[in-house]
Amino acid sequence: MPYPVAAAAGNVQPWPVARTVALETVAVERMRLRVRGVVQGVGFRPFVHRLAVRHGITGFVCNDAEGVVIEAEGDATSLETFAAAIVADAPPLARVAEVVATSCPPRHDTGFVIRASPSTAAALTALIPPDVATCDDCLRELQDPADRRYRYPFTNCTNCGPRFTIVTAVPYDRPSTTMAGFPLCSDCRREYEDPGDRRFHAEPIACPACGPRLSMPLDEAAGLLRAGRILAVKGLGGYHLACDATDEEAVARLRARKLRDEKPLAVMTPDPGSLAVLTPEESALLRGPARPIVLARRRAGAAVAASVAPGSPWLGLLLPYTPLHHLLCHEAGIPLVLTSGNRSDEPIAIDDEDARQRLGEIADAFLSHDRPIHRRCEDSVVRAAFPVRRSRGYAPGGLPLPVAAPVAVVAAGAQLKSTFCVARGAEAFLSPHLGDLDSEAAYRAFRTDLALYLDMLGVEPAAVACDLHPEYLSTGWAREQELPLVEVQHHHAHAAACLAEHGETGEALAVILDGTGMGTDGTLWGGEVLRCDLVSFERVAHLEAVPLPGGEAAIREPWRMAAAYLERAGRPVPVEGRPFERWPVVRESLKVNAPLSSGAGRLFDAVAAVLGVRERVSYEGQAAIELEHLAGDARAEPYECGIRGGVIRGADLVAAVHDDLAAGRPRSAIAAAFHEGVASAFAAAVLTADGPRTVVLSGGSLQNLRLLGSLRGRLEAEGLRVLSHRLVPPNDGGISYGQAAVAAARLSQCA
Ligand SMILES: [Zn+2]
């Protein structure tokens, strides 16, 4: 059994389903078992203790820097059953990667004990588990007036609570967490030392007598929320900003202060079914121990303020996942907007001082506490079958690398939706979401968090991987490292990420539909068919490049792309009405400065602007997202699109959109025909390319479910094997993982 999320949802596995067990047959009376994987902080030692007692085994168990060590003594049959049960019955949050057994001379112990962790200089390879949502047992105690943890906001146990965000070092013991400053009271100590207790050796446990405290009474905080105030709330992996999700004025005020114009906000509620129509898969994801934000279809008349997710048929929902959230939701009695504690797309605030400074002008009050956050970790976001943001609840779970890295590699990632990735042997460790890497604060967070990650993994990088874009801060960082540098083209990295998560080492075709990324020819790519493997790629087809009028400005103002495409299509650029009337001036500037782009995202922008969906955007991808909403489920035949010599004429699609609009065809039907046209053109380009029968799909534009579904359907109908993302985001949040996979493959060729 893998991690329960995977079992429940059947996808979005935080960890690969790998459980290699190399168990020698040992016919001796004492054996030493070396257990590797996610085995610390998941109740593994108490589990082994119970197992030993049940099978009449003597000896000991302890954590060390490589995982867990067990010495077990007994008759051969009991030992065999015991060893098998260690794998078969492991606690739900554990991931046993390997058990190696060796025999050793009997010592005639009198019982079985949990030993303190030895301090050791061995390589640190033990893995810290992700943070886990409050379990049902703890929730029951929280609501029980007779329990000593009644309404205590920091309740946790072996099966739940903070892990990744509070662990400061391995082996994972209480002194190596941010709970080190809270000595256990005698009641907690009794639970901690009682093998029969649910809190036996649970490192972060606490109670009202000995544990962390809130900075403000809960009923006061809830009162402020009900009165329409904005609250900064210290959570698990950082600060959130919270307000009443049903209060239009409060939400509008939060948006204005946070400088977040139109990007949808997440809503925390114990009853997501009242706001959205949930599929069984979405329900399972929402309730799983990772508790991500799940994008689900908004229920008609859902009681949330319009400005929570303006114009969107989707809502980002999440359940309370810490006792504090449970209590706050219960006390406030309203769905709460819960959004990252930051301005715009900066990294989330974790330090109390920093939070006061950065959030002081946004929040009316602070609901804080005195348990420090050691690692930044934002909420994860999942849409349908793939993660949009892989963060809390999943990080730092390892991802597979089909070709093991011969040396440790740090992959620096992209610029937007920044993550980094550390490759160690056959595993890759993808960082939580950091935000957009375009401010000094973000760059600082990148370096700080990377240092913490390397420390946790006990890794000294011997090579770095980065994007080709010279202006990415991540690329700049990589180039400063004075280490062997592996440069990976942006869209090859997307393809490699998808190949790697499926364990593919062979050749495949890749359809990468993305915004913009630096190509090998100095133009911006993003509408690509590649023939590739983990090492290299060849560009076999692509969207025809069009000028990007004004560079970055064209990304913020889709009308510019519309004008450029209409001109390419030989259609008149509308002159009536702003902002198109600026076109003659912008067009002049193209003669001087016209970067070329083949980005699919830009084609979607152009069509959105032609259809009047959106002429300017306030966040990346907004126009394309709204175009997908407009198309909805409308049925339409695909628009025709010429392909010659591997060049896909996107302008043909824009011409068709223009002509149908002029002829008065409904806009939603036009949007649908355009989606089908893009899918059909790329499917045709794949089918013309000779070779591999496996196709990977990746890139930010393939978060569009209509596009993804149509493309997949067309390719599968031709008998191709189609792979899309399940473990890492199709967007730039997955780039660093792809870079790591390419670097590992290339370095192992030289090794
Ligand atoms: Zn619990």
Ligand SMILES: [Zn+2]
């Ligand atoms: Zn206590």
